[in-house]
Amino acid sequence: MGRGRRAGPAAPDPGGRLERGGATLERGDSLGCYEGWPAPTVIVSDGAYGVLGFEGDTAGPAGLPGWYEPHVRAWAAASSPRTTLWFWNTELGWASVHPVLARHGFRYVGCNVWDKGLGHVAGNVNTGTIRHFPVVTEVCAHYVREATVGGRPLQAWLLDEWRRTGLPLRRANEACGVKDAATRKYLNQGPLWYCPPPSVMERLVRYASEHGDPAGRPYFSLDGARPLDGEAWARMRAPFRCPHGVTNVWARPPMRGAERIKVPGGRAAHLNQKPLDLMARIIVASSAPGDVLWEPFGGLFSASLAATRLGRRAFAAEVDPGYFALGAARFPAYGP
Numbered sequence: 001m002g003r004g005r006r007a008g009p010a011a012p013d014p015g016g017r018l019e020r021g022g023a024t025l026e027r028g029d030s031l032g033c034y035e036g037w038p039a040p041t042v043i044v045s046d047g048a049y050g051v052l053g054f055e056g057d058t059a060g061p062a063g064l065p066g067w068y069e070p071h072v073r074a075w076a077a078a079s080s081p082r083t084t085l086w087f088w089n090t091e092l093g094w095a096s097v098h099p100v101l102a103r104h105g106f107r108y109v110g111c112n113v114w115d116k117g118l119g120h121v122a123g124n125v126n127t128g129t130i131r132h133f134p135v136v137t138e139v140c141a142h143y144v145r146e147a148t149v150g151g152r153p154l155q156a157w158l159l160d161e162w163r164r165t166g167l168p169l170r171r172a173n174e175a176c177g178v179k180d181a182a183t184r185k186y187l188n189q190g191p192l193w194y195c196p197p198p199s200v201m202e203r204l205v206r207y208a209s210e211h212g213d214p215a216g217r218p219y220f221s222l223d224g225a226r227p228l229d230g231e232a233w234a235r236m237r238a239p240f241r242c243p244h245g246v247t248n249v250w251a252r253p254p255m256r257g258a259e260r261i262k263v264p265g266g267r268a269a270h271l272n273q274k275p276l277d278l279m280a281r282i283i284v285a286s287s288a289p290g291d292v293l294w295e296p297f298g299g300l301f302s303a304s305l306a307a308t309r310l311g312r313r314a315f316a317a318e319v320d321p322g323y324f325a326l327g328a329a330r331f332p333a334y335g336p
């Protein structure tokens with residue numbers, strides 16, 4: 001039995017599948033929904049934490065890899081190099097599931113920490129009893145798909161293609177119109193690698209076509225027939241933009257006030273309800289209007305609500321009828 005008590009009969013069960021203001025909300029197990037959803041640009045995972053947080057959550061982190069495995073497999077099958085996965089959890093929960101994500105081809109980008117501040121514990125912690133610093137954080141780990149060409153990651157493919165031209169490496173600098181950035185960054189095979197932006201990639205490709213060994217053409221081709229252009233190159237990577245001043249530590253008080261969904265009596269409806277502003281932050285960072293977002297563990301559908309307000313299309317599932325009804329009621333077109 002989970003610690004998070006279900007919302008109970010206060011919320012009527014409105015049915016199996018709802019279309020609400022740009023969101024498709026399914027009542028049921030997301031494992032049965034993925035095949036019917038269009039390919040995602042963004043996946044926001046906020047599932048089991050290993051803390052008995054809701055009915056079906058595991059009793060500790062050891063159960064998490066098995067819990068997530070079938071979901072991660074389905075996400076991997078539906079994803080493209082444009083897809084970003086945001087994985088919410090505790091620090092240890094995320095660490096336990098990371099090997100599953102990596103095995104299925106999700107590349108770790110970074111770990112964002114939601115710092116809820118002292119307000120989360122409200123000075124009520126007996127550190128002599130718990131014997132650790134009070135925990136006021138959750139993490140939201142950032143993953144993308146590892147794009148490959150012919151089984152090689154982009155980093156390796158770039159260097160291999162340049163070598164195939166027969167041109168010395170330093171000529172790549174000339175190709176890009178830079179002093180040494182091409183050899184130092186774009187063809188680097190270590191952690192200092194930078195993926196060339198589309199305009200630079202186009203220069204590399206043009207130069208290779210014009211000056212490389214004619215016998216090896218086309219160079220930098222995805223289909224073996226035509227060299228790639230900047231647009232195709234841009235599609236090989238997940239979009240990302242970060243507003244000025246945002247770092248990977250998100251100082252944001254815990255959920256309170258009007259945004260917190262309550263059941264009659266004033267109790268919070270869902271232990272894990274996430275702030276809309278943090279959901280909006282990750283959605284804006286990794287997608288454009290019209291893109292598809294998946295929220296496999298909907299709860300009160302915070303990611304989907306933020307997504308539809310930002311003009312994205314959301315596909316979400318929630319297995320608990322009480323949560324489903326309360327979550328669906330947050331969308332504007334809900335009701336008879």
Ligand SMILES: C[S@@+](CC[C@H](N)C(=O)[O-])C[C@H]1O[C@@H](n2cnc3c(N)ncnc32)[C@H](O)[C@@H]1O
Nearest residue numbers: 029030046272273274297299300302317318319
């Ligand atoms: C951590 S909560 C999500 C909270 C949500 N992010 C919000 O802001 O309200 C996880 C939710 O996933 C639901 N869930 C667990 N397994 C599921 C599954 N296989 N399919 C659909 N929902 C699932 C649980 O009932 C729970 O409400």
